Amino acid sequence: MSATWGENIKLTIFGESHGPGVGIVIDGLPPGLQIDMEFVRNELERRATGKNMLMTARKEPDAIEIISGYFDYHTTGGPLSFVIKNKDQKSKDYSQLKNWMRPGHADYTGNVKYRGFNDYRGGGHFSARITTPFVVAGAIAKQILAKENIYIGSHIKSIANIEDRDFEEKDLNKNIFGELAKEQLCVLNKEVANKMRDEILQAREELDSVGGIVETAIINLPAGVGEPFFESIESKLASMIFSVPAVKGIEFGKGFGITRLRGSEANDEYYYDKNGNVKTKTNNNAGILGGISNGMPIVFKTALKPTASISKPQKSINIETKKEEEFAITGRHDPCIVPRAVVILESAAALTILDMLIESRRYNGFK
Numbered sequence: 001m002s003a004t005w006g007e008n009i010k011l012t013i014f015g016e017s018h019g020p021g022v023g024i025v026i027d028g029l030p031p032g033l034q035i036d037m038e039f040v041r042n043e044l045e046r047r048a049t050g051k052n053m054l055m056t057a058r059k060e061p062d063a064i065e066i067i068s069g070y071f072d073y074h075t076t077g078g079p080l081s082f083v084i085k086n087k088d089q090k091s092k093d094y095s096q097l098k099n100w101m102r103p104g105h106a107d108y109t110g111n112v113k114y115r116g117f118n119d120y121r122g123g124g125h126f127s128a129r130i131t132t133p134f135v136v137a138g139a140i141a142k143q144i145l146a147k148e149n150i151y152i153g154s155h156i157k158s159i160a161n162i163e164d165r166d167f168e169e170k171d172l173n174k175n176i177f178g179e180l181a182k183e184q185l186c187v188l189n190k191e192v193a194n195k196m197r198d199e200i201l202q203a204r205e206e207l208d209s210v211g212g213i214v215e216t217a218i219i220n221l222p223a224g225v226g227e228p229f230f231e232s233i234e235s236k237l238a239s240m241i242f243s244v245p246a247v248k249g250i251e252f253g254k255g256f257g258i259t260r261l262r263g264s265e266a267n268d269e270y271y272y273d274k275n276g277n278v279k280t281k282t283n284n285n286a287g288i289l290g291g292i293s294n295g296m297p298i299v300f301k302t303a304l305k306p307t308a309s310i311s312k313p314q315k316s317i318n319i320e321t322k323k324e325e326e327f328a329i330t331g332r333h334d335p336c337i338v339p340r341a342v343v344i345l346e347s348a349a350a351l352t353i354l355d356m357l358i359e360s361r362r363y364n365g366f367k
């Protein structure tokens with residue numbers, strides 16, 4: 001198992017969905033950092049459960065208990081650690097899932113890997129519950145990045161076949177990111193929000209689920225960040241984003257679509273803006289060339305699958321009887337993961353970019 005991540009900012013996450021709680025240890029934060037707890041709580045609220053029909057009915061208060069590394073409203077420089085207690089587990093929902101392997105979830109793979117010792121209740125360590133402390137860490141990373149004028153924002157690009165438009169240059173500023181963050185269905189074209197809502201509710205009504213795509217942008221990252229060959233911005237971001245449960249794809253800039261362009265269309269032509277800053281006229285390469293930032297926004301799309309746990313009867317294997325059995329999952333599940341995943345993906349981006357920015361400063365320090 002690998003629950004530890006990072007080179008400069010190091011995280012260790014722990015906990016299970018139906019255990020006593022989840023938490024994180026963050027190593028490498030500078031001392032003297034004042035954490036804006038209201039911002040942290042707002043970010044947690046964007047991920048929170050049990051608020052309406054678009055999400056799981058499990059209602060978790062997500063109260064943060066700081067254990068170490070914070071004194072007199074400042075980071076001490078020691079490991080910052082905290083726990084978030086689980087309060088609303090209903091493990092009875094999982095009694096039949098001990099042996100019946102949910103299609104699309106990690107029950108079977110987890111059972112094989114951990115020889116049946118894994119806590120399967122609520123998905124155990126595979127559950128999105130573990131992303132709660134991760135979002136707290138992301139909120140702290142965002143605050144450090146904001147001091148450098150670096151901001152991260154997202155919108156829901158699609159739910160099933162309902163599409164929002166792509167980010168355009170005019171959208172890439174912190175005020176729009178702030179506005180988007182207030183909405184559960186955060187879209188640029190306001191007209192699609194209701195259609196997305198209907199799509200999710202319809203899937204729920206039909207005992208099913210839907211997936212979708214989130215588009216994320218990182219603005220004002222200076223040129224020169226990234227550690228080729230193996231620690232390019234794309235490889236580091238992709239690795240972290242793929243750690244988020246239910247992620248099935250990531251696409252930078254034009255992504256797979258760039259294959260349909262000619263070189264003359266795909267190339268992002270450079271120019272000097274009126275302040276003498278280097279810019280590109282288009283941003284098909286998502287602000288990354290050779291794995292290094294070029295100063296343009298880093299823009300990527302993340303694909304999230306439809307929630308695995310659905311109430312529609314499905315066939316799967318029972319590892320005790322060794323037979324195929326049909327089963328309808330009861331319990332409280334998200335009919336769509338996408339709205340709650342937005343802030344998790346931003347947190348993943350914030351932590352990765354912060355870690356890489358520190359690395360880049362360290363390297364330049366020896367020039």
Ligand SMILES: Cc1cc2nc3c(=O)[nH]c(=O)nc-3n(C[C@H](O)[C@H](O)[C@H](O)COP(=O)(O)O)c2cc1C
Nearest residue numbers: 105106126127128245246247308309333334340341
């Ligand atoms: C915010 C969020 C909420 C999720 N909610 C559920 C859920 O209610 N039910 C479920 O079966 N899976 C849910 N998932 C997805 C599972 O955690 C995930 O599919 C599972 O751990 C297997 O991992 P994989 O899909 O990446 O292979 C959620 C994921 C995220 C990011």
Ligand SMILES: C=C(O[C@@H]1CC(C(=O)O)=C[C@@H](OP(=O)(O)O)[C@H]1O)C(=O)O
Nearest residue numbers: 049056058122123127128129331332333
């Ligand atoms: C608790 C959270 O979401 C859970 C994520 C999840 C999963 O399989 O990922 C399954 C559900 O768990 P349970 O069956 O225990 O209600 C969700 O409610 C959370 O995100 O905080």
